[in-house]
Amino acid sequence: MTSKFADLEADSAAASRAEDETLVEVEEVSKKFARSLRKTLFYAVRDLGSELTGRSVSPVLRADEFWALQGVSFTLRRGEALGIIGPNGAGKSTLLKIITGIIKPTTGFVRTRGRVQALIELSSGMNPTLTGRENIYIRAALLGMPRSVINERFDEIVRFAELEDDIDMPVQNYSSGMRVKLGFSIAINVDPDVLILDEVLAVGDQRFRAKAREAMSALLRRDVALIYISHNMNQVLSITDRAVWLDHGRMKEIGPSREVCSRYLTQQQKAAVDQLDSQPVPINRSIDTFRLESIQLSDGAQLLPKDFVIPSSETDRIYDLDLEFSVQDDAEVDEFYHGLFVGRNDTEWQAYCFIQDRLTVRLGERFKRRFRVDLSQFNPGYYQLGLLILPEHDISVVSFGAYAILRFTVEPREVLQDIWEPGRIHYRRMIDNSLGANFLPVNLQDHTDSRPPDPSRQRHDLDACESVSHEIGSPPRGHSLGEADNVGRMPASAASALERHIGRKQ
Amino acid sequence: MEERINSAESVLRHPGPALRSWWREARMAVPLGYQLAKRDIQAKYRQTLLGYIWALLPAVATTLAFTFMRSTKLLNTGDTQIPYPLYAFLGAMFWQLFSNSLLQPMTVVQASKSILSKVQFPREALLVSAVLLVAIDFLINMSVLPVVFLAFGAWPGWDILLLPAIVAGTVVAGMAIGILLVPLNLIFQDTRMAVQMVLSFMILITPIGYVTPAEGWLRLLVTLNPMSALIEAGRASLTSLPMPAFASWGPTVGGSCVLLLVALAFYLIALPIVVERQSA
Numbered sequence: 001m002t003s004k005f006a007d008l009e010a011d012s013a014a015a016s017r018a019e020d021e022t023l024v025e026v027e028e029v030s031k032k033f034a035r036s037l038r039k040t041l042f043y044a045v046r047d048l049g050s051e052l053t054g055r056s057v058s059p060v061l062r063a064d065e066f067w068a069l070q071g072v073s074f075t076l077r078r079g080e081a082l083g084i085i086g087p088n089g090a091g092k093s094t095l096l097k098i099i100t101g102i103i104k105p106t107t108g109f110v111r112t113r114g115r116v117q118a119l120i121e122l123s124s125g126m127n128p129t130l131t132g133r134e135n136i137y138i139r140a141a142l143l144g145m146p147r148s149v150i151n152e153r154f155d156e157i158v159r160f161a162e163l164e165d166d167i168d169m170p171v172q173n174y175s176s177g178m179r180v181k182l183g184f185s186i187a188i189n190v191d192p193d194v195l196i197l198d199e200v201l202a203v204g205d206q207r208f209r210a211k212a213r214e215a216m217s218a219l220l221r222r223d224v225a226l227i228y229i230s231h232n233m234n235q236v237l238s239i240t241d242r243a244v245w246l247d248h249g250r251m252k253e254i255g256p257s258r259e260v261c262s263r264y265l266t267q268q269q270k271a272a273v274d275q276l277d278s279q280p281v282p283i284n285r286s287i288d289t290f291r292l293e294s295i296q297l298s299d300g301a302q303l304l305p306k307d308f309v310i311p312s313s314e315t316d317r318i319y320d321l322d323l324e325f326s327v328q329d330d331a332e333v334d335e336f337y338h339g340l341f342v343g344r345n346d347t348e349w350q351a352y353c354f355i356q357d358r359l360t361v362r363l364g365e366r367f368k369r370r371f372r373v374d375l376s377q378f379n380p381g382y383y384q385l386g387l388l389i390l391p392e393h394d395i396s397v398v399s400f401g402a403y404a405i406l407r408f409t410v411e412p413r414e415v416l417q418d419i420w421e422p423g424r425i426h427y428r429r430m431i432d433n434s435l436g437a438n439f440l441p442v443n444l445q446d447h448t449d450s451r452p453p454d455p456s457r458q459r460h461d462l463d464a465c466e467s468v469s470h471e472i473g474s475p476p477r478g479h480s481l482g483e484a485d486n487v488g489r490m491p492a493s494a495a496s497a498l499e500r501h502i503g504r505k506q
Numbered sequence: 507m508e509e510r511i512n513s514a515e516s517v518l519r520h521p522g523p524a525l526r527s528w529w530r531e532a533r534m535a536v537p538l539g540y541q542l543a544k545r546d547i548q549a550k551y552r553q554t555l556l557g558y559i560w561a562l563l564p565a566v567a568t569t570l571a572f573t574f575m576r577s578t579k580l581l582n583t584g585d586t587q588i589p590y591p592l593y594a595f596l597g598a599m600f601w602q603l604f605s606n607s608l609l610q611p612m613t614v615v616q617a618s619k620s621i622l623s624k625v626q627f628p629r630e631a632l633l634v635s636a637v638l639l640v641a642i643d644f645l646i647n648m649s650v651l652p653v654v655f656l657a658f659g660a661w662p663g664w665d666i667l668l669l670p671a672i673v674a675g676t677v678v679a680g681m682a683i684g685i686l687l688v689p690l691n692l693i694f695q696d697t698r699m700a701v702q703m704v705l706s707f708m709i710l711i712t713p714i715g716y717v718t719p720a721e722g723w724l725r726l727l728v729t730l731n732p733m734s735a736l737i738e739a740g741r742a743s744l745t746s747l748p749m750p751a752f753a754s755w756g757p758t759v760g761g762s763c764v765l766l767l768v769a770l771a772f773y774l775i776a777l778p779i780v781v782e783r784q785s786a
Contacts, residue, residue, distance in 0.1 A: 041693050048776050051517065052518070056516055097623070097782070101512045103778050103779075109513035113508070129548075129552050130548060138542065141537065143625070
């Protein structure tokens, strides 16, 4: 009886504490800005006038104004991490500045409790001619830390930033990565109650990012409330529990990070698709020895569209990509490299795989290739898959090249602890001696026909295609992976040719 | 736990919480302002050849210019009663104290634009730092005075006891106007330039290198200039010159104190509104 009563009491105490522990309360916050500088300055004088006469700024748009934020509300408790996502110009940074009190909202209010530390730009407030040591004192003072405490924490700040040897060097001689490390290290060491990080880990090496994430988890365990803003969904997913999706200043969604990020990515994909040509994009310098006649993708059970989604549940799925080419030019070569590459846009690529292929081609002939690819191993994001065919005797020539043969979205999923960058592939698939990531367990079927083209031959090809599908069916995995090891090793010269042909590696 | 509210409502509607948070911040602002001033001084003189001598040079240059004009009869200075270079140097020193106090807040805030738009910290700290920068400058000038007194064989009398009040009054007068202009200067950067122009005219109607004439339109202009009497009082406190009547410079100090309070409130209210227009 007594214990039950005690429980009840404890419960209500916990409940009231939890209620007290709301550290950030954002209520119907809106903010308007003017587009042109002249108007901005003119309105600044007017707004100043209304502030000084005790009136509020009118919540109606004046000429040339727009809503940078509109009706944003949420709360954040101790130990919670909230992600804020959205495209550029969605109002993320404006929201941060209102939460920290740097600027006033046009309507609504923000209530914060405790020490709010925001890192809107890590290196801001650093004086380049002063040393790292002097900058630590200034920055920590800016963040409200008493000098005695800075003295106490100084060594820890320097150690975490890994700047033991350079702390007495002027900050202007630091690399941008070093500045970021210093800024982050100060921020986590000033005992914030609410920590706001705005795209702070966009620079810095991977090892430091992992360390930084560890430090953020430690802060969360110590009951700090964290607001994390990033374009990197993996970072948002791995750090935050809930996410707010801002779009044109409005709160489009708020909820569990996994769901919000997933829907955000899907929407981003749609926007990207709307912009891109729906046809494969030819690569410059392709001399078009071959023409791509048909593309067919299946996941083993059914055909898929050329723009498809790999759901969160798919983590180990082989896709069959069947391509049919026609020969446009008589070529006396018999060895080709087939390169598949995956990237986030036309100029950056994250992974590729090369397959050496024996093939004798003559004008007018058709041939088919089947690539068996596991695309589900990519980290969440939107990707395009391109193909490059290079003759072995002269890899400076592109026999066929196209971006965006396929487009796919990988939905948010659990990612391995130590990898949380976009476009990286899970470790278990990486083969150490390959250049770039070898993402393709491939089973390649050579299927050429040297007879002159005629209607019956076309039919034959179609039949062949079917028979190929039957032949391969679902081969034992060991076999397919073994082959991948063989074909995945590509000559370094081919890798550099790829780099030349399709742009830079991200 | 400290609670803050950032609301759309005008601060004047509910001044209570705003005043409380300003007071809380003001205590934090002093150590922070000290850090900022230290940073500015370190950064300012680190890459210079002459270093702290630069604090001294403006007053010395003004003195040299006046002495030159006097010796070439370009300027009718009147009877200064004390060695002329000393007269001009002390005048220039107090003028520099005033004009520094006026310009320094604008300079400091303008230079801190990028942290203003990215870091939330007590905004009063920038003003504390401005005061400290002005003080350092003045102290460097003061530190050479014993040598100057020795060189000219002229020493201050008991009026020196009034010096702290006069110095404080001059700083308050400059700061009050300067702080009032800070938000405007963030919106229109030509504010500071315009102020400099006005100052270069004002220096002519302030008795720095000449004695206030007994009659004529210049006497009228000098008397109308509220800084004239204050600067004469400052000079008198450090020499054997007669101290001007309190009634001539007291009102300037009193008015400046009131203006300073208004300027502080204006600065704290206006800054968030102005900072959002800064793209830095």
